[in-house]
Amino acid sequence: MSELQERVAKRWKVPKGHIYVLEEFCKGCGFCVEFCPKKVLAQASHFNDKGYHPPEVVDPEACVLCGFCERICPDFAIWVEEEGKSDAG
Amino acid sequence: MPVRAARAAPEFVPRVRHPLERWLRTDRLPHIWCSGCGLGTALSAFLYALDELGWDPDTVAVVSGIGCAGRVAGYLRLDTYHTTHGRAIPFATGLKLAKPDLHVIVFSGDGDLFAIGGNHFIHAARRNMDIAVICVNNFNYGMTGGQLGPTTPVGARTTTSPFGNFEHPFNLVHLAASAGATYVARCTTLDGRRLQKALVEALSHKGFTFVEILAPCPTNYGRRNRLGEGLDELRYYREHMVIKHGADPKEADIAPGKPFLVGKFVDIQKPTYLELYQAKAREIGGEG
Ligand SMILES: Cc1ncc(C[n+]2csc(CCOP(=O)(O)OP(=O)(O)O)c2C)c(N)n1
Ligand code: SF4
Ligand code: SF4
Ligand code: SF4
Ligand SMILES: [Mg+2]
Numbered sequence: 001m002s003e004l005q006e007r008v009a010k011r012w013k014v015p016k017g018h019i020y021v022l023e024e025f026c027k028g029c030g031f032c033v034e035f036c037p038k039k040v041l042a043q044a045s046h047f048n049d050k051g052y053h054p055p056e057v058v059d060p061e062a063c064v065l066c067g068f069c070e071r072i073c074p075d076f077a078i079w080v081e082e083e084g085k086s087d088a089g
Numbered sequence: 090m091p092v093r094a095a096r097a098a099p100e101f102v103p104r105v106r107h108p109l110e111r112w113l114r115t116d117r118l119p120h121i122w123c124s125g126c127g128l129g130t131a132l133s134a135f136l137y138a139l140d141e142l143g144w145d146p147d148t149v150a151v152v153s154g155i156g157c158a159g160r161v162a163g164y165l166r167l168d169t170y171h172t173t174h175g176r177a178i179p180f181a182t183g184l185k186l187a188k189p190d191l192h193v194i195v196f197s198g199d200g201d202l203f204a205i206g207g208n209h210f211i212h213a214a215r216r217n218m219d220i221a222v223i224c225v226n227n228f229n230y231g232m233t234g235g236q237l238g239p240t241t242p243v244g245a246r247t248t249t250s251p252f253g254n255f256e257h258p259f260n261l262v263h264l265a266a267s268a269g270a271t272y273v274a275r276c277t278t279l280d281g282r283r284l285q286k287a288l289v290e291a292l293s294h295k296g297f298t299f300v301e302i303l304a305p306c307p308t309n310y311g312r313r314n315r316l317g318e319g320l321d322e323l324r325y326y327r328e329h330m331v332i333k334h335g336a337d338p339k340e341a342d343i344a345p346g347k348p349f350l351v352g353k354f355v356d357i358q359k360p361t362y363l364e365l366y367q368a369k370a371r372e373i374g375g376e377g
Contacts, residue, residue, distance in 0.1 A: 010099035020105055027124035030320045035279070052124065057097050071137070071281045074129025074319075075119055076107045 010056075014040070014063035017082040021054055025077035028052025032069035032078050038062040041069065109136045112146070114166050122157060125311075125319020127278035127304025131225045132161055134278070134302070135196065138288035149192045152181040154206060157231040157306075158198030158224075175205030178213045181220045189363055193219075194292065199226040200238040203259055207239065214268035214297045216362040221291045221298045226261060227306035235309025242345050246313045262341035265299040266355045272298035273355035275341060277326040278305070280351065287353065296361050303343075303351075314345070 009020045019040075026048055032055050033041045040063045044056040055078060057063070063080075070079040107113075113136070122128045139149065146167055153162035155174035162169035172180045177195045185193045195202075202210055202224050213220065229247050230236040237247040237254055240261060244253045265273045272294040274287040284302065291298035305311055305322035316322050334352040343349045360368075 006103070007105065008101050008103045009105040011102045011105075012097060012099050020102070020107075021099075022105065022107070025119045027119070029125040029318070031125075031130070031323065034320055035323070057099070060097055068281055070108070071133065071285075072130055072279070073133070074122065074126060074278075076109065076113070076129070076133065079107050081108075 012057040012060055014057070014060045014065065014080075016063070016065040017080060017085075019057055019060075019063065019069070020079050020081065021056070022077050023048045023054040024050070025075045026050075026052055026054040027075050027077075028054065029074060030055075031072045031074070035072050036069050037066060038064055109133060109140070112136045112139060112166055114164055117164055120164055121160065123306075123308045123319075125305060125307040125322075126157070126231075127227065127302070127306070127319065127322075128157055128161070128225055130278040131158075131223075131284075131302045131304055132164065132196075134281075134284045135161075135194075135223065135288055137285045138292060141285065141289050142292060144192060148190065149194070150181075150184060150188075152177045152184065152193065152195050154195075154197040154201035155232070156198040156201045158196065158227075159201055159232075161196045175201055175209065177201065178206060178209035178218075178220070178222065182209075182213060182218050185218060185220055186363065189219075192292065193221070195220060195222045197222075197224060198231070199224055199228065199240045199261070200230040200236075203239045203261065203264070204230075211264070211268040214265060214270045214299070217269060217271060217296045217359055219296055219361040219363060221294075221300070223288065223291070223300050223302065224261065225302050225304045227304050227310055229306060229310040231306045231309050235306070235313060240343075242343055244345050245310070247310070248313070258343070260338070260342050261299075261301045262350075262354050263338040265301075266338040269297065270299045270355060271296035271357050271359055272353075273338065274299075274353045275301040275303070275351050277303040277323075277330060277351060279323050279326050279330075283332075283351075290353070290356070294356070296359065303349075 041055040042058040043053040153159040154177040162171040276284040305319040307319040
């Protein structure tokens, strides 16, 4: 089993599915926060172990599950999952 | 705002799977690239493209050179080869000729492919070698501390052009098109599905194909040119890129502070090196 599978992610419910954030992979670049077209995300005030601020979901209702946060993330630290297509948790 | 915070409370979920995980050597993650570097986004776009193509991973081989971009080879759960500096294309050429059924993809940086490796690039394009070349152009040699490279724009500061670059840079789109590439596109790491589409087209197109991906290098290029963080470089792309398909490759120059073109520039068909070789072998009575 790979390390990625052993890690614990945060998961938020949004209207069409879920958003996952794997905080220890995040390098705080802010791309997901800035380029989410619906301003669903914000930088959390806490730090991860590397000293970066990971994103958190602040407006779940606004998420349209476009997946842009997942695509722009350079660190495989945030992704979305459509309702009914779960192969995790 | 406590009400909002309560509504947005997360759950904690173990054993999660990123949708791209099957392509990645997850034991090597997180990767070494800097915060705000565009290489991770370029890698993930490449993996979305592979996902879309649905190829058997055993039929895909990725070859990288040396540099931060060259590190891509090490993160893929695929057959990969991390060659010496500048030699990704000759290795890929040998691989393709020995195993013509493989999808051979070169993934490397502007310095690796166009400085030390420039001659290999033009001749593979000229011969229409059936490989796809993906170049992450961050306008400098990121790995070695941010030296001037063949794509550094005029006026840009690097460790070896502290007073501003005065050399004429390559326009990679024009170079690839002139040398004979049969598919040429340019995107930025901000281009999401558009970038995925260009990669899918380049990977599935027969012949020598080329995709240039403009990407931030905040640690070296960004910092020396006062472009700010990776985020600021992406904002710069958003403000300056002009999407245009079928434009003249000559118009694809990149100059600081000026609009630049992204899109598909070349999409043609012509016989590949292997097809011509086999035809010649048949002509002279060999096996081909
Ligand atoms: C023969 C040889 N010469 C020089 C080097 C030093 N070197 C390592 S990476 C690199 C440039 C890489 O630039 P680029 O391909 O743009 O990659 P980046 O790090 O920007 O992604 C150089 C000159 C080397 N490794 N081998
Ligand atoms: S899926 Fe789209 S709308 Fe939802 S958080 Fe990500 S970028 Fe924003
Ligand atoms: S894009 Fe990825 S690495 Fe950057 S802040 Fe968002 S989750 Fe973190
Ligand atoms: S030096 Fe530049 S190219 Fe290399 S990892 Fe850092 S930001 Fe990326
Ligand atoms: Mg470079």
